[in-house]
Amino acid sequence: MTEFWCEYAWLPAGVRRGVYVAMSDVFTEVSVLDSPPPGVRLLAGLVVPGFANAHSHAFHRALRGRTHADGGTFWTWRTAMYRLAARLDPDSYLRLARVVYAEMAAAGVTCVGEFHYVHHPAGGGRYADPNAMGEALRQAAADAGIRITLLDTCYLAGGISTPLAPGQERFSDGTVDAWADRISAQRDAAHARVGAAIHSVRAVPRTDLPAVVAAAGDRPLHVHLSEQPAENEACQAAYGASPAELLHEAGALTVRTTAVHATHLSTKDIELLGGAGTGACFCPTTEADLADGIGPARELADAGSPLSLGSDQHAVIDPLLEARALEHGERLRTGERGRFAPSELVAALTNHASLGWPEAGRIAVGAPADLVAIDLASPRTAGSLPAQAVLAATAADVRTVVASGRIVASSGRHELLDDPRPAIEELWL
Known part of the structure; x- marks a missing residue:
């Protein structure tokens, strides 16, 4: 089981502060907690569905x-x-x-x-x-x-x-x-x-x-x-x-x-x-x-x-x-x-x-465990209200991405992106 505590999270009812989520490949628990439980990873900023x-x-x-x-x-x-x-x-x-x-x-x-x-x-x-x-x-x-x-x-x-x-x-x-x-x-x-x-x-x-x-x-x-x-x-x-x-x-x-x-x-x-x-x-x-x-x-x-x-x-x-x-x-x-x-x-x-994935796209128990953590302290987003950050942030502000319970990207990096040029340039040689 993987656990996170989200500083802010976009739940079906709207943005909430202090949200605990537990997951396998789907969310197994979603609850509002004032502070993170011991040992749980913090996701700072605004966390939205994938x-x-x-x-x-x-x-x-x-x-x-x-x-x-x-x-x-x-x-x-x-x-x-x-x-x-x-x-x-x-x-x-x-x-x-x-x-x-x-x-x-x-x-x-x-x-x-x-x-x-x-x-x-x-x-x-x-x-x-x-x-x-x-x-x-x-x-x-x-x-x-x-x-x-x-x-x-x-x-x-x-x-x-x-x-x-x-x-x-x-x-x-x-x-x-x-x-x-x-x-x-x-x-x-x-x-x-x-x-x-x-x-x-x-x-x-x-x-x-x-x-x-x-x-x-x-x-x-x-x-x-x-x-x-x-x-x-x-x-x-x-x-x-x-x-x-x-x-x-x-x-x-x-x-x-x-x-x-x-x-x-x-x-x-x-x-x-x-x-x-x-x-x-x-x-x-x-x-x-x-x-x-x-x-x-x-x-x-x-x-x-x-x-x-x-x-x-x-x-x-x-x-x-x-x-x-x-x-x-x-x-x-x-x-x-x-x-x-x-x-x-x-x-x-x-x-x-x-x-064709109607079960996805929300942070709720039973939904695929997809999360996107958006930095609220970057030069682009600093001072933004969490509920309005989507009109200030860009992909450069995406810090952590979880897909089906697995972290697939961190700090804007994916392990497959070390050098994308060969896969593109071979088509023009």
């Missing part, structure tokens, strides 16, 4: 700091991303994802949703194990000490009524049935669960959407939605409907579904997502980096969409910065402060239910 990174493309991390020289657009950035994807194999992907997930762990992430579509060898064909690339990601998460939901992605077309381009061939199984057959061989594990994803309405034709939904069953289902105006325009021209309307028609909007980005939505789109209880995952640093725009987060939350946060292309891996950027985006969009209360930002940071 963060859920609800949207990750691990291999995009290798693009960080390499796509800014010529400006460009989302679509030119995507060309560089395809070139990178062509260089991956299971071994190099394991090495890269291992340091990416370790960086997440050091920043407080205890569960990642990996939106995984690099399935097959470059140029097509199959690995001896058709799920070799996904297994590399699962192993990388295990090595980093965090949980993973592998959101195995159906990807069938290069665009609406457009065949796959050469750089996209390795993303595709060819048909929904072939995709469904491949993911049926995957199994949940203690640290890993299997989810599903529709890459986008660009990559899955209208007639195939219902079959993907049926094959996903009761798994979490994620989908890129209306990230770019061009996607909306192409969908409207081809089908006479918005992407959200197309997904609604196919039965894809449910409480198990999370719409990623959800940037360019109409009032009707918002009503469809909120009315279905479909979640919305915002990735503010990526949406800013790619000049995607600022989505209607407050309107979606008010309509009934649970919010989550992701780091997507990993221009930054800092969940606290993503949470603050969500609120700041709302302020810039509306000219109003306090669009999201700190408690709402913490709820988005800890939304493990979006990844």
Whole structure:
């Protein structure tokens, strides 16, 4: 059994001072105590539940700091991303994802949703194990000490009524049935669960959407939605409907579904997502980096969409910065402060239910024993009220991270991060 006494802890009822926690892989006791019992380790500062990174493309991390020289657009950035994807194999992907997930762990992430579509060898064909690339990601998460939901992605077309381009061939199984057959061989594990994803309405034709939904069953289902105006325009021209309307028609909007980005939505789109209880995952640093725009987060939350946060292309891996950027985006969009209360930002940071782990994301008996200790005495946080520290702190203030009862990072360091450069630079040599 492991024991901690937390100076301040974010419990389901709010922030409390002096909280004792005991744990195995789950919390076995949570109680308020004025002072630490003898021999119990102190966690100074504010202790919050582990963060859920609800949207990750691990291999995009290798693009960080390499796509800014010529400006460009989302679509030119995507060309560089395809070139990178062509260089991956299971071994190099394991090495890269291992340091990416370790960086997440050091920043407080205890569960990642990996939106995984690099399935097959470059140029097509199959690995001896058709799920070799996904297994590399699962192993990388295990090595980093965090949980993973592998959101195995159906990807069938290069665009609406457009065949796959050469750089996209390795993303595709060819048909929904072939995709469904491949993911049926995957199994949940203690640290890993299997989810599903529709890459986008660009990559899955209208007639195939219902079959993907049926094959996903009761798994979490994620989908890129209306990230770019061009996607909306192409969908409207081809089908006479918005992407959200197309997904609604196919039965894809449910409480198990999370719409990623959800940037360019109409009032009707918002009503469809909120009315279905479909979640919305915002990735503010990526949406800013790619000049995607600022989505209607407050309107979606008010309509009934649970919010989550992701780091997507990993221009930054800092969940606290993503949470603050969500609120700041709302302020810039509306000219109003306090669009999201700190408690709402913490709820988005800890939304493990979006990844199929509804038991996680809270400091309570029986929940997975995930903790993130945030320094309240750093140059950034000194003087902050504990209940408002999420609007002052960054990943640099994360001091201790516990995932499933195990300390995985301390003082901003993870044992796998001694030198992440070889795993990244080998892809560019």
